[in-house]
Amino acid sequence: MSTNIDPEVMRTLVSQVIKELKEKGAGTSCPAPTAAATLYGVFPTMSECIDASTKAQEVLLFQTPATRQKWVEVIRHTCLDKRNMEMMSRMAVEETAIGRYEDKIIKNTAAAKYTPGIEDLSTDARTGGHGITLFEYCPFGVIGSITPTTNPTETIINNSICMIAGGNTVVFSPHPRARKTSAFLVQTLNRALEKSGAPANMITMVQNPSIEATNEMMASPKVRMLVATGGPGIVKTVLSSGKKAIGAGPGNPPVVVDETANIEQAAKDIVAGSSFDNNVPCIAEKEVFAVDSIFDYLLINMKGAGSYEIKDRETIEKLWSVVSNEKGGPKVEFVGKSAQYILDKIGIQVEGSIHLIIMEVNKEHPFVQTEMMMPILPLVRCDNVDQAIEWAYESEHGNRHSAMMHSTNIAKLSKMAKLLQTTIFVKNGPSFAGLGIGGEGYPTFTIAGPTGEGLTSPKSFCRRRECVLKDMFNIR
Template structure:
């Protein structure tokens, strides 16, 4: 007699195979919005923008609603594709990221009109689209960034041309196809969101230089941000970070330990906002470490730290093959076998150790002892390296939090919570995966992708 558990297992396996076949069919057929040539993609987006320009805000919101629905329906497919293609992150965490993007990325409600009325008439300032936006997306959060950007850029009235990271082209173009089909189902134009089948540095440069691309948005490392900033066009750059987390003697130590490890290990530390190094004041250092050791971590000794450094930073350069990998996979490469429940690698280091000063994007967490809060703030500022991205603190002392906030000067500061609260997951506020520290826009949303237009009517429509 077949047990109920066996039936459920068989059903799950059949559904899994069906899902895989659906993905293959989607990739084999013509993908909407995905072009062989960048010039053709831009031309198609330009044509779509012209049609889109005659549509209403209600139309925009209807398209966005359908994109949100499609994202929720495909969250697991996108997550599995992303992990399979890039080899980075965790499926369950990527599912949550897609759900977050679908639910908390702002739409047209983010657009605000300003008005001045007086004896000389009425003046309006409204948020207008740029036209065709060129967007460069990373391999760390590929489909999440494409969906998030698409919602914001469409809400602002734009069309968008994506140049995805070559290492994530399959999942990126799957997302582009999904978005186009959602827009068309809602009565919108084809090719409002487009991409390139085989992205490369050459296709990216062609997009950057194309005269019909009016705004550039780069989400990635410092190199690509520098390129768009030197383009001569309006550019929004979301660069790298190296977020420190400070813990002082007033913190809830047990909660701080859990929050830090939860944030650091989320999607294997791929999010740019994730905790990258801990600076704890001497008074609670040992208590914090003891609590962290209860959170499913493996603590290295000095010899093991040296071996890990040689593996992770080969010849002083980040070993990209290990970015976003599980802690178990990384430890295995230095001869340490651990169970699957080990989610983070803990290292006690000094403040100048490469693990502290370099953004690893791996579940490796260096912990540094500071003399006091002033010393901890100094070390954190040095580690953050003026990226102006994200920082964290666990403290109940308002004065300490305030001093830290002023000194660290980051776009996001998370207090007494895991890092992901900073983008609305377990915290208030909207979400984004394009956090523009270098160019100052901060957490981008629909209004970020607009230009201000002023309309003046002199000596009229003043009805008082």
Template structure:
């Protein structure tokens, strides 16, 4: 695909991109003051214009993202971008609550915060930026985006598309902005800027801790290590398809993707057979396990960043393992104490842990998930086990008999969100979470019961 990279030239900066923190924030504040006078329907019209303009660029954005970050694959990024654009809710998410009685009426409505500082990861830079922008604008806010330095160019490009779409629709410029270059210092300056009203962070623990110390309202997405349980009652063929679908999607850099499999021993071999039929490379010998461990982990048992988000075939090649077919996922037979299970492996490599029964499977899954309460999935035909697992795991996203992607609305019901706020408790965040809940009371009347 022939991609025009002229925007990457710093001398051709356009709408929405600034060289200094103060200029960016003040421009967003000025734009927000105009935007705050708009009606809900006018907000939705602006959001629809943004979606229309972005849908024309999804392939271009996907290619740019893979080229700049070196992670994931174009096909899945296109699907992810379309999901963010089409299924992130707008003003319809802003629910009004009313209580009436003999003494009058109390109305609860959601109003804007102001200008939001939105911090994004390098793993899902554009889908997160787009989804959060739609929700934040629906709630009536302005936005200052803080992209990861590893995705700064494509994030600037997407921000410019959004800013121009807004300007062309309603005449307001710089309602959504970002910086020409970003760093931890710049992000800290934006978070603590007096004109920033809220900080929304999707990424690592370090930036989340800094956000929590900013003195602002914070929505914080923490780490995760999603696991999936497969018991002896499961539809094994479907479970295998779903696991490969979720764990291989965009080379497993999604925070919700299955990072480990805990299977009841009686069906584990059958599950492996089905996984292999779905383009999995299965490892069950010490030699290949050691090769993969050395290639994908550092000496201190942390993730080898150079293989983060790479394809399964690239990982096997780096480990010196010969594979003559194209594969989607590597599954390694191991124990729950292995780093493949305890470290969030942001690559299409997952461990398979065999256990005696469902009760041990649930205990093991809880241990592997490490209390992050992010995402978990289960494959079982037992209603009782489905319910027990959901209660015990207590994750923000819990999927029963489906791929993890169902948890964010991909081929499933429910809205799409790419910021799963586990630390601050909002879960999958949408427009209503980027708004203030206000109470207005009226005495005497307005009850018709």
């Protein structure tokens, strides 16, 4: 998406919006419970969010598929509006301090344009001597959705389209570090939907997101389904709620490159995918396993594609000590930061054209075994492709999330797909092709590996109803 607005002007505008939101609330809270805030989906308490969403769903329930699709198109159009798109993308980076504005634009655009709508909900029919039976999709009702700080706007756009297409309304519980951005988007969408004749508050969120508010949402009998996008802790909590739940948990996506691959193209794709939004997407390349015969050539091409190589062990270990916490996980303050920013913290200055940090390590190194969500990509040298696939399987830790392979060997591509059993498996392309960005799939920001739905779409948030009409002439 091109822009004619000066970046400095946009940054100033975003700062003004965030400042106004702070002034209207208390401290760092979202907008105070004014009439406008209440009318447009942002409520001071979770119970008000749920009640408003319930009321909206009672109206939505009786709307035709064509009407629901009309409102889906309103969401798409509103998000793709130039000012709204640039505002929410810039706000997300400013508020969360995660990712890159240009890549947020790409992700938000993909979510708005390519998330499936009503067309995903096809009705099947069976006829015979005893009448007709329809198998149709129907809504759960009010859905509670927990969204992450890494993809705050993308997840709200994607889930709102999917859930409303299915006849549901949604209560969002955003990450507290993305509350202002989330509130801006929720209110913007509700304004547009109400103008189009939709029921008020089909999309709601609590004014000040918190663990307590999330727990209240999960416990409410009016919320019939829960969806969580985040780490293993929140997914486990949702799955133990006793309700229908969809959990999108962690991943550690590996990449395999063998001797039959187009190495120049593989290098470009890997760098593009791993550095996209500073490695925040959960599908992004997190570690590379390359066969020895092409390893050095791959490394050279990756450097030419915008990577900085750290060669000595001492610097690699220094980098690990800086970006990891005492538990061996990523330090929050480095998640989604640029390669330039991270390198500066260990005394290395590079140009802005450097988007990825690479290094050769062994397969046991914590950079390989830990999902860091930073533009840091370890490479492991392998004897052959079978060893590379086996080590990739081990590093993915059974998450069944995402994986990539660069090869023209169909047998080995098939072997990796069958062994890893990931939800997304990208062959000969960057990871984001699996989100429909330059690929033929569709975007989703709730990739449900733990609960098995995989790439969620409108039918993921619906029940399948069997509607039987008995042949009246056979009744005695």
